Amino acid sequence: QVQLVQSGAEVKKPGASVKVSCKASGYTFTSYYMHWVRQAPGQGLEWMGIINPSGGSTSYAQKFQGRVTMTRDTSTSTVYMELSSLRSEDTAVYYCASVDTAYWGQGTLVTVSS
Amino acid sequence: QSALTQPRSVSGSPGQSVTISCTGTSSDVGGYNYVSWYQQHPGKAPKLMIYDVSKRPSGVPDRFSGSKSGNTASLTISGLQAEDEADYYCCSYAGSNTYVFGTGTKVTVL
Numbered sequence: 001q002v003q004l005v006q007s008g009a010e011v012k013k014p015g016a017s018v019k020v021s022c023k024a025s026g027y028t029f030t031s032y033y034m035h036w037v038r039q040a041p042g043q044g045l046e047w048m049g050i051i052n053p054s055g056g057s058t059s060y061a062q063k064f065q066g067r068v069t070m071t072r073d074t075s076t077s078t079v080y081m082e083l084s085s086l087r088s089e090d091t092a093v094y095y096c097a098s099v100d101t102a103y104w105g106q107g108t109l110v111t112v113s114s
Numbered sequence: 115q116s117a118l119t120q121p122r123s124v125s126g127s128p129g130q131s132v133t134i135s136c137t138g139t140s141s142d143v144g145g146y147n148y149v150s151w152y153q154q155h156p157g158k159a160p161k162l163m164i165y166d167v168s169k170r171p172s173g174v175p176d177r178f179s180g181s182k183s184g185n186t187a188s189l190t191i192s193g194l195q196a197e198d199e200a201d202y203y204c205c206s207y208a209g210s211n212t213y214v215f216g217t218g219t220k221v222t223v224l
Contacts, residue, residue, distance in 0.1 A: 044218035045203050059211035104159040
């Protein structure tokens with residue numbers, strides 16, 4: 001069955017970077033784009049960007065341009081999302097989603113606090 | 115890329131129908147037939163309920179239906195049930211391989 005398993009919760013200081021992983025299984029990894037979506041506490045869903053696991057091409061929401069980098073490792077069917085220059089407003093649960101967003105990871109809580 | 119506009123909340127009694135609107139622009143909702151809807155229960159990951167405006171993934175009850183007119187998409191839940199109480203988000207393709215979510219709507223079953 002399709003599974004997206006994300007890395008564990010992180011606590012970071014302002015100005016630092018965080019790298020969240022999403023390991024896919026149960027489908028052909030290179031056949032479906034991977035989305036990254038975040039949700040701040042008590043807030044709505046926010047689309048961050050997308051990566052094509054086949055060729056590695058990416059598209060990012062304008063808001064995150066220059067601060068986010070999405071990469072993939074086809075040998076382990078894993079996608080990574082790195083967000084830099086963290087600030088308190090980046091505290092959120094970060095989700096990966098694939099197979100046309102029919103499948104989602106369990107979410108990774110990133111807390112930014114001094 | 116401004117968020118799509120949804121009503122903050124809608125409510126209905128069991129068995130009734132409710133409709134959630136999702137208003138964008140000609141650059142997103144109105145420009146493409148790629149609107150999806152997600153249901154999210156507290157503390158859980160979102161669940162895809164509708165894709166490509168009106169298609170239902172397997173396993174989603176046919177009580178859920180989607181449509182679009184101009185720059186506004188809609189999700190209708192017919193025969194409302196207690197388990198439908200959740201937050202609902204629309205999402206639209208916005209060109210250049212980018213997407214935008216709606217502001218979210220809380221559905222309350224009275």
